[in-house]
Amino acid sequence: MTAVAALCRGFLLGLSTTEFTGLDGFLEVLDKREDPATRERGLLTVSNHVCVLDDPLIWGALPLRYALNPENHRWGLGSYDLCFTNKPLSMFFSLGQVLPTHRSAYSQHGGLFQPTITQAIRLLSRGPFLPPNNAPQPPRLPVRSPDLADPFTNGHLTFSTNGTDSFPAPSAYLNRRHSWVHIFPEGMIHQKEDRTMRYFKWGVSRLILESEPCPDIVPVWVEGPDQVMHETREFPRFLPRPGKNVSITFGNVLDGEKAFGDLRRRWQQMRAIEEGKSGPMEVGVLNDVLKYSDEAVRLREECTLRVRAAVLDVRRTRGHPDEDPKGGLAATYAIEGGKGEGRKADGSITREA
Ligand SMILES: *[C@@H]1O[C@H](CO)[C@@H](O)[C@H](O)[C@H]1NC(C)=O
Numbered sequence: 202m203t204a205v206a207a208l209c210r211g212f213l214l215g216l217s218t219t220e221f222t223g224l225d226g227f228l229e230v231l232d233k234r235e236d237p238a239t240r241e242r243g244l245l246t247v248s249n250h251v252c253v254l255d256d257p258l259i260w261g262a263l264p265l266r267y268a269l270n271p272e273n274h275r276w277g278l279g280s281y282d283l284c285f286t287n288k289p290l291s292m293f294f295s296l297g298q299v300l301p302t303h304r305s306a307y308s309q310h311g312g313l314f315q316p317t318i319t320q321a322i323r324l325l326s327r328g329p330f331l332p333p334n335n336a337p338q339p340p341r342l343p344v345r346s347p348d349l350a351d352p353f354t355n356g357h358l359t360f361s362t363n364g365t366d367s368f369p370a371p372s373a374y375l376n377r378r379h380s381w382v383h384i385f386p387e388g389m390i391h392q393k394e395d396r397t398m399r400y401f402k403w404g405v406s407r408l409i410l411e412s413e414p415c416p417d418i419v420p421v422w423v424e425g426p427d428q429v430m431h432e433t434r435e436f437p438r439f440l441p442r443p444g445k446n447v448s449i450t451f452g453n454v455l456d457g458e459k460a461f462g463d464l465r466r467r468w469q470q471m472r473a474i475e476e477g478k479s480g481p482m483e484v485g486v487l488n489d490v491l492k493y494s495d496e497a498v499r500l501r502e503e504c505t506l507r508v509r510a511a512v513l514d515v516r517r518t519r520g521h522p523d524e525d526p527k528g529g530l531a532a533t534y535a536i537e538g539g540k541g542e543g544r545k546a547d548g549s550i551t552r553e554a
């Protein structure tokens with residue numbers, strides 16, 4: 202992580218024109234969280250997603266000493282079908298604190314309730330969360346498989362994303378208590394001239410409703426990496442382009458209790474009713490009522506719209522006019538026109554990464 206952060210910082214400060222806004226406030230938040238033993242809550246950062254390199258590039262905004270302390274650095278969600286296809290890649294991204302995440306378009310194991318989201322909720326909460334003693338041991342898979350063992354014990358502190366593979370379970374460790382998780386809730390890259398965002402997927406609402414206690418939430422607005430790695434760039438496509446303007450704007454910490462307290466209380470009431478019926482549930486694990494009932498869905502919708510509004514507030518400080526109020530709704534993206542990646546009828550360019 203330190204090496205990658207150094208490259209990103211070098212690129213941002215040496216080869217780009219950068220503008221960081223609100224960084225001092227964000228560094229203060231990180232400084233207070235330096236010692237996991239004294240943290241009282243997790244940290245959730247939420248941003249728009251404009252290019253494949255957003256993460257790790259944007260963390261080049263942090264002075265290098267922050268990259269020397271992975272315990273006080275972000276956990277991210279990375280696509281299983283891109284970042285976890287074999288052992289070397291799994292190793293690279295796992296050491297980079299990226300969690301293997303299935304995308305529904307590419308995997309039957311995708312969606313809101315996959316075990317990786319449970320890990321993310323637990324990372325934000327007051328851990329450690331030990332896997333059950335009787336967790337099945339993963340079968341021995343070939344060297345080319347993405348499986349990784351837990352390096353420190355005899356292989357128990359792992360979780361499986363699909364029932365047979367195996368990855369270290371970060372939330373099983375005490376020093377990961379109240380961690381920092383970053384999420385791009387648009388769920389894919391979205392480049393559009395007017396810099397509007399897609400609707401947010403609901404995973405972010407699980408992180409807010411179910412983490413205990415409510416994490417601190419910092420909305421972040423990113424502009425410019427879309428020029429560094431523009432989707433229309435030509436050969437050599439894999440090379441980031443120097444000489445662009447990059448701006449990263451950190452919003453103020455949201456008071457989670459004030460912004461989401463009402464939703465969290467309704468969620469906890471629902472949960473208490475369900476636990477009354479069928480016994481206690483583990484953090485990040487839900488029964489069907491909490492997954493699919495109208496009330497649960499409504500809570501997640503409302504929560505997701507509020508987080509998106511918080512990111513829009515930061516966007517507004519960059520001088521962009523307000524978006525069309527329909528911009529936050531999934532239905533609006535029916536007009537993107539055309540399925541899959543690439544240039545859409547509404548002028549945007551998307552990419553599933
Ligand atoms: C889980 O993932 C591993 C590695 O990608 C694969 O070998 C295995 O078949 C998958 N299992 C299921 C049930 O999809």
Ligand SMILES: *[C@@H]1O[C@H](CO)[C@@H](O)[C@H](O)[C@H]1NC(C)=O
Pocket residue numbers: 218444445446
């Ligand atoms: C960067 O911003 C400056 C000032 O707004 C502008 O003059 C310049 O053309 C921009 N550079 C690029 C590569 O867009």
